[in-house]
Amino acid sequence: MRASRSAWLFTLGNEVVQGRVINTNASYLGRRLTLLGFDVRGNISLVDDVLLVTEFLKYVMSKRPTLIVTTGGLGPTYDDRTLEAVARAAGLNLVLNEEALTMVREKYSEKGLELTEDRVKMAYLPEGGVPIPNNVGTAPGCWLEVSGTIVVSLPGVPRELEAMWENWVEPRLRKLFPEIHIVEHMFRVIGVPESSVAPIVKKILKAYGNVYVKTHPKGHEIRAPVLDVYVMATSEDIKEAKQTVNEVVERLVSELKGLGGRIEDVSV
Amino acid sequence: MRASRSAWLFTLGNEVVQGRVINTNASYLGRRLTLLGFDVRGNISLVDDVLLVTEFLKYVMSKRPTLIVTTGGLGPTYDDRTLEAVARAAGLNLVLNEEALTMVREKYSEKGLELTEDRVKMAYLPEGGVPIPNNVGTAPGCWLEVSGTIVVSLPGVPRELEAMWENWVEPRLRKLFPEIHIVEHMFRVIGVPESSVAPIVKKILKAYGNVYVKTHPKGHEIRAPVLDVYVMATSEDIKEAKQTVNEVVERLVSELKGLGGRIEDVSV
Numbered sequence: 001m002r003a004s005r006s007a008w009l010f011t012l013g014n015e016v017v018q019g020r021v022i023n024t025n026a027s028y029l030g031r032r033l034t035l036l037g038f039d040v041r042g043n044i045s046l047v048d049d050v051l052l053v054t055e056f057l058k059y060v061m062s063k064r065p066t067l068i069v070t071t072g073g074l075g076p077t078y079d080d081r082t083l084e085a086v087a088r089a090a091g092l093n094l095v096l097n098e099e100a101l102t103m104v105r106e107k108y109s110e111k112g113l114e115l116t117e118d119r120v121k122m123a124y125l126p127e128g129g130v131p132i133p134n135n136v137g138t139a140p141g142c143w144l145e146v147s148g149t150i151v152v153s154l155p156g157v158p159r160e161l162e163a164m165w166e167n168w169v170e171p172r173l174r175k176l177f178p179e180i181h182i183v184e185h186m187f188r189v190i191g192v193p194e195s196s197v198a199p200i201v202k203k204i205l206k207a208y209g210n211v212y213v214k215t216h217p218k219g220h221e222i223r224a225p226v227l228d229v230y231v232m233a234t235s236e237d238i239k240e241a242k243q244t245v246n247e248v249v250e251r252l253v254s255e256l257k258g259l260g261g262r263i264e265d266v267s268v
Numbered sequence: 269m270r271a272s273r274s275a276w277l278f279t280l281g282n283e284v285v286q287g288r289v290i291n292t293n294a295s296y297l298g299r300r301l302t303l304l305g306f307d308v309r310g311n312i313s314l315v316d317d318v319l320l321v322t323e324f325l326k327y328v329m330s331k332r333p334t335l336i337v338t339t340g341g342l343g344p345t346y347d348d349r350t351l352e353a354v355a356r357a358a359g360l361n362l363v364l365n366e367e368a369l370t371m372v373r374e375k376y377s378e379k380g381l382e383l384t385e386d387r388v389k390m391a392y393l394p395e396g397g398v399p400i401p402n403n404v405g406t407a408p409g410c411w412l413e414v415s416g417t418i419v420v421s422l423p424g425v426p427r428e429l430e431a432m433w434e435n436w437v438e439p440r441l442r443k444l445f446p447e448i449h450i451v452e453h454m455f456r457v458i459g460v461p462e463s464s465v466a467p468i469v470k471k472i473l474k475a476y477g478n479v480y481v482k483t484h485p486k487g488h489e490i491r492a493p494v495l496d497v498y499v500m501a502t503s504e505d506i507k508e509a510k511q512t513v514n515e516v517v518e519r520l521v522s523e524l525k526g527l528g529g530r531i532e533d534v535s536v
Contacts, residue, residue: 014482015498017277017308019298020536023291026313030287040285041320045294045311048482052309059327076463077483078470108463111490118466138463138489157485195344195376195406198386202346214282214316215345217425221406222379230283268288 005177006065007033009043010057012072012082013156017047024158025071032165036173037180037234038067048072048079050088057089065149067173072156074139076118082153083142087126090146094124100131100140107138132168136160143172181238183245185231186268187253188218192261193225200255204248210235211248228266273445274333275301277311278325280340280350281424285315292426293339300433304441305448305502306335316340316347318356325357333417335441340424342407344386350421351410355394358414362392368399368408375406400436404428411440449506451513453499454536455521456486460529461493468523472516478503479516496534 009029015021026043033040044060046053053073060068073082087094101123105115113119122139125131132141132152137160142153152169154161189197194217201213212232219226231248235241253263277297283289294311301308312328314321321341328336341350355362369391373383381387390407393399400409400420405428410421420437422429457465462485469481480500487494499516503509521531 014480015484016295017298017311018302019295019300019308020498022295023311027284027287027290030285032287034286040287041315041317042324043285043291043313045313047309049309056310075485077466078473079482107490113461113490116463116467119463122463136488137485193381195384195387195390198345199384205346212282214347216283217343217405220404222375222381230288 004066005038005180006063007038007040007067007069008060008063008065009033009040010053010060010068010070011043011045011156012048012053012070013045014047014079016045016072016156025156025161028158028162029069029071029165032170033067033069035182036170037177037182041065048081050081050085053082053085054088057085061089061147061149061151064147068149068151069169070151070153071161074122074141074153074155076122076139080121080139083125083129086142086144086151086153090126090144090151092126092128092146095127096120097123097125097129097131100125103131103133103140104138132164134160134164135167136163141169143169178236180234180236181241182232182234183238183241184268185245185249186266187229187249188264188266189227189229189256189261190219190264191225192227192256192259193221194227195221196259197227197229197256200252204251208244208248211244213248213252230268272334273306273448274331275306275308275335275337276328276331276333277301277308278321278328278336278338279311279313279424280316280321280338281313282315282347284313284340284424293424293429296426296430297337297339297433300438301335301337303450304438305445305450309333316349318349318353321350321353322356325353329357329415329417329419332415336417336419337437338419338421339429342390342409342421342423344390344407348389348407351393351397354410354412354419354421358394358412358419360394360396360412360414363395364388365391365393365397365399368393371399371401371408372406400432402428402432403435404431409436411437446504448502448504449509450500450502451506451509452536453513453517454534455497455517456532456534457495457497457524457529458487458532459493460495460524460527461489462495463489464527465495465497465524468520472519476512476516479512481516481520498536 233241
């Protein structure tokens, strides 16, 4: 139902892949993009290996998604090579961007620090890239349009990324894409195993093409079944989406009560 | 240094990709595998789309990694199709596994529940797959060896996955692979910008081929620089790994103090 606005995430860094850090950037961006009406298809976390990152970026770019967002690998260290990977994957040169250089220079000159090679490195963007100001940290992000895909690259430090997303990237996306409404509802059913709910969900999904239902087991399937049932619809018409969700929830609740289920409210 | 024992994760499910749930399975498995001496190359999170999952599994399998671990998509609902994707990607049939069927039947018969189609579905494994008992939930996991790659499929519910990992998968991996030691150390340096630390790290990495160093900015690059410096070495010889890490930490600390940095202990 939202195939025309697809998005992919790349959350880069050994610390994420090797599990020293929990990947909250993925959930932050996955949620923000979903609420903006994007159909997020996947999140690819890779170690800091520029060839591996290039390869996967190229692979995902070949699917011509609407948007790719990368996080991590924009800093001054030897393994910060995300924009090099983006440039390689897009077949573009990595060039010194004057606007980005000004941003970087201003930050270091505050403290009288000179522009070393490792600092200047942060001002290299793929040709045609627009630097995204980083008011919390130092490395600028990058907005690039290539073969119909927007590639947004942001730092990996969550508070830098989140500020840049909220102040710069999301407002720009809102301008470019018409608003899509997403209506969600979640409720809990106690006392019915997921395997007994499964055929009911299947039947309802057959009747409604434009709704998504997912069951999340919270208890024990047989001994103490507890399920959270998530229902979502998206549409440019908010009334339509609300009506669909309400109808589907009513039908589900009625059938689940028929199976002896007890219903409780929970939040998404 | 550990190229011979590579691993990939697939953490599947709309709720993860769309950010309604934080992906703790990825960090749990990433960390466990790293500590077991695996070189985890990436984690791929995808929505519940059996063709998309098949495509990416096939792509990663073609790299012939030592191990692939998938989480999610083993339950009784319409969108639980991970083992179908594994079978397709491996070019195998999905067949009813008698051992898995016994596991599933025993669970439901506890409560006098019959084996419906949606329940039997959980006993279908790729040909040659070994079912992994699930003592916490219902759906068995699957251990499959295909073209030199071990593919382990586990449920997405963290407490099911973790119990199966600790009781069944990890002991089996320990038997199959010789022990590799991983030695880690982390310390904090206050007062030196990451961009000033970068050339020092580069120089030390040139001198030591078998060590990994990563800097994590925690403060503000220019106004209040705080960096966590992570040093790791892996080896079958624990003494060698310890010595390398000690030497590298000593050299780093001495150079950083030379730049006016203050050093503090932090844990990994």
